[in-house]
Amino acid sequence: MQLTVYLAGQIHDDWRQNLKDKALEKNLPVTFVGPMENHDRSDNIGEEILGKQPDNIIRDEAASQMNNLRTRVLMNQSDIVIALFGEKYKQWNSAMDAGAALATDKPLILVRPASLHHPLKELSEKAQVTVETADQALEALAYIFDEK
Template sequence: MELTVYLAGEIHTPWRDEIKTLVSKKGLPISFVSPQTNHNFSDEIGAQILGEQPNKYYHDNAASSINNLRTEIMLKKSDIVIALFGEEYKQWNTAMDASSAVAHGKPLIIIRPETLIHPLKELSNKANVVCESVEQAVRVLEYIYK
């Protein structure tokens, strides 16, 4: 049985590659999807497809519509969502993706540091599993196959 895992979270560190490498080393039959991880491409996609917009609000709105469509499709096709919350970057998109997973009834694994226990308490309560590291999340995936 192959699972598809949606990787929600910031795009500035290599955490997705770490998960993919660990999963590959364990030989788990898992494929991965994610939001668009090319920041500039994501920000400019609205203007690239729909044309130049009259101001920054409409520029961002056009990109957001296309990004939200892509994210919804990828998330709905996934079997599990892993949402990584780090300390360094703003987490609005991660919280939105994790909340969407809950709303769509997708199993959710949250990775977050101890310092975010309080700010994420409600969302963590809705998750299936909350852990503190990429390694722990991969061990949860591995357990599914045992």
């Protein structure tokens, strides 16, 4: 069995690459997809496709449309979603991605520190699994393949 895992959540650190590297070390049969990790490309993609926009608000909206298209297609092709919420980079798109996973009935592993328990309690209650670290999320993912 091969699974496709959408990695949602904060984009300003290397948690995704760390998770991918550890999954490779464990020989997990997974393919990872997720949002555009090149922040400048993500911000500029609307103008790259549609051309120069008249102001920053319309520029952001054009980029958002392209990024939302990418997210929807890749999430729909995924078997499971891991959504990471951290203390340092609080982004609304993390909540949107987690909500989209639930709306499309994708299994969700929610990663959040204990300090964010209260603001994420409803989301946590709907997730299949809630953990505090990306390493714990990886262990939960690995358990799917455990035949012991």
